[in-house]
Amino acid sequence: MVPDAAWQLFWSSLWPLVSGAITGTIPLALISFALGLVLALFVALMRLSRNRVVSGIARGYISVIRGTPLLVQLFIIFYGLPSIGLTIDPWPSAIIAFSLNVGGYAAEVIRAAILSVHKGQWEAAYTIGMSRARALRRIILPQAARVSVPPLSNTFISLVKDTSLASVILVTEMFRVAQRIAAFSQEFMLIYIEAALIYWVICLALSSGQSALEKRLDRYVAH
Amino acid sequence: MSPTDSARQADADALLTVTGLHKAFGANEVLRGIDLSVRRGEVLVLIGPSGSGKTTVLRSINGLEIPDAGIVTAPDGIRIDYSAKPAKKDILAMRDRTAMVFQHNNLFPHMTVLENIIEGPVQVKGVSKAVATAEAVALLDRVGLAEKRDVYPFQLSGGQAQRVGIVRALALKPQLLLFDEPTSALDPELVGEVLAVMKELADEGWTMVVVTHEISFARGVADEILFMDGGVIVERGTPKEIFTAPKQERTKQFLHRILSPLD
Ligand SMILES: Nc1ncnc2c1ncn2[C@@H]1O[C@H](COP(=O)(O)OP(=O)(O)O)[C@@H](O)[C@H]1O
Ligand SMILES: [Mg+2]
Numbered sequence: 001m002v003p004d005a006a007w008q009l010f011w012s013s014l015w016p017l018v019s020g021a022i023t024g025t026i027p028l029a030l031i032s033f034a035l036g037l038v039l040a041l042f043v044a045l046m047r048l049s050r051n052r053v054v055s056g057i058a059r060g061y062i063s064v065i066r067g068t069p070l071l072v073q074l075f076i077i078f079y080g081l082p083s084i085g086l087t088i089d090p091w092p093s094a095i096i097a098f099s100l101n102v103g104g105y106a107a108e109v110i111r112a113a114i115l116s117v118h119k120g121q122w123e124a125a126y127t128i129g130m131s132r133a134r135a136l137r138r139i140i141l142p143q144a145a146r147v148s149v150p151p152l153s154n155t156f157i158s159l160v161k162d163t164s165l166a167s168v169i170l171v172t173e174m175f176r177v178a179q180r181i182a183a184f185s186q187e188f189m190l191i192y193i194e195a196a197l198i199y200w201v202i203c204l205a206l207s208s209g210q211s212a213l214e215k216r217l218d219r220y221v222a223h
Numbered sequence: 224m225s226p227t228d229s230a231r232q233a234d235a236d237a238l239l240t241v242t243g244l245h246k247a248f249g250a251n252e253v254l255r256g257i258d259l260s261v262r263r264g265e266v267l268v269l270i271g272p273s274g275s276g277k278t279t280v281l282r283s284i285n286g287l288e289i290p291d292a293g294i295v296t297a298p299d300g301i302r303i304d305y306s307a308k309p310a311k312k313d314i315l316a317m318r319d320r321t322a323m324v325f326q327h328n329n330l331f332p333h334m335t336v337l338e339n340i341i342e343g344p345v346q347v348k349g350v351s352k353a354v355a356t357a358e359a360v361a362l363l364d365r366v367g368l369a370e371k372r373d374v375y376p377f378q379l380s381g382g383q384a385q386r387v388g389i390v391r392a393l394a395l396k397p398q399l400l401l402f403d404e405p406t407s408a409l410d411p412e413l414v415g416e417v418l419a420v421m422k423e424l425a426d427e428g429w430t431m432v433v434v435t436h437e438i439s440f441a442r443g444v445a446d447e448i449l450f451m452d453g454g455v456i457v458e459r460g461t462p463k464e465i466f467t468a469p470k471q472e473r474t475k476q477f478l479h480r481i482l483s484p485l486d
Contacts, residue, residue: 128343220332
């Protein structure tokens with residue numbers, strides 16, 4: 001293939017790929033991350049519970065999620081569940097798998113962040129009459145949030161890249177679009193590098209978003 | 224003093240009575256029968272060597288520590304008997320009546336000075352933000368920190384932070400103020416500004432329980448002094464009795480050590 005034709009394919013593939021990112025990769029990552037964070041907060045609080053059973057359940061969940069491959073989790077939900085009579089469409093399957101995955105990883109981040117807040121902060125909250133729940137919400141979590149931004153950003157960036165796995169359960173996100181174009185044009189190298197570049201640009205944008213958020217949350221600490 | 228003596232002393236005027244307080248951390252028996260009572264408007268000062276259990280006594284009063292045994296009573300029929308599991312509502316009632324100033328100010332670092340002060344009144348007591356703010360500003364003004372209302376705690380000196388901690392406690396309008404060595408973590412030149420505020424509060428009639436090593440403060444402000452050692456109250460009396468004529472050998476040794484550490 002002459003370079004001109006290669007360029008042409010590059011430019012003509014750009015919009016389909018970007019649109020795959022906009023309609024597939026990004027919403028998949030955002031929705032799964034949001035649901036995963038809510039789940040993670042609950043799991044983290046369960047893990048911190050003094051009740052052995054409650055913390056044991058959380059511990060088991062985290063262990064399973066972190067100890068098994070995401071691809072296998074996706075397969076179990078999409079290809080496995082139908083055999084016990086539970087068929088879920090590609091998109092919801094992907095969102096369930098990714099949310100559960102984020103839930104497991106982020107739970108440990110949030111737990112560590114909560115534990116990193118000085119004990120005196122809890123005590124000060126109690127002495128002004130707060131309940132445990134209110135102390136957590138008003139005093140502890142805002143401080144834990146600052147600590148968890150860097151590791152949670154990593155989780156999110158990993159998730160954006162991991163959404164490419166959804167292509168194997170037929171979700172039309174960017175990488176599935178890339179696979180189609182590549183198969184059709186037979187220009188595997190070009191198209192997959194182009195897809196890689198777009199992932200990279202998205203992750204660069206996320207990193208700078210992370211810095212901005214950290215700066216904002218840093219307004220109350222000494223520099 | 225035996226428990227019966229202190230029970231007699233716990234007259235109707237008492238804002239707080241503590242009897243038979245026991246607490247162990249594992250095998251470490253930290254409190255071995257503490258009795259005390261504070262009357263309205265009185266300042267009780269706890270002194271004693273490090274590790275003698277002073278902080279644990281204070282924390283048992285507001286339920287930050289759950290003692291193994293002992294009875295804490297306060298007006299309006301509050302009576303917590305720690306030989307059984309205490310009811311949550313009783314502990315919350317004690318916290319509602321008390322406020323605490325910590326050795327390390329424990330201000331909320333993610334909130335401005337003003338937000339720190341109004342957090343309790345607004346979030347817990349349901350005071351409107353406007354009213355709480357007006358009261359907070361007036362209190363800040365009183366301790367000379369009006370211009371600091373919108374800064375974050377990290378921008379304050381240790382002495383300023385501790386004064387904000389006192390204002391945060393006052394804003395709750397407690398019946399009883401608890402101070403746990405509020406000046407021990409401060410540079411020496413900042414101690415005076417904090418003690419001055421505390422003395423003013425005492426003069427105004429606030430009821431206070433103060434753990435401190437500041438002997439001149441104790442001498443000038445305390446109505447009663449308790450000397451603790453090894454989890455018991457070794458001696459109690461007026462400042463005059465304790466500082467000029469201590470009866471117990473351990474009290475004498477302790478006072479000698481802190482008043483003339485080089486001898
Ligand atoms: N949470 C805790 N766990 C275990 N030991 C503790 C705890 N809090 C206090 N102690 C121990 O109890 C003893 C008394 O402590 P404290 O009341 O802080 O004394 P003080 O305030 O007079 O220095 C010390 O030996 C201390 O190590
Ligand atoms: Mg102490």
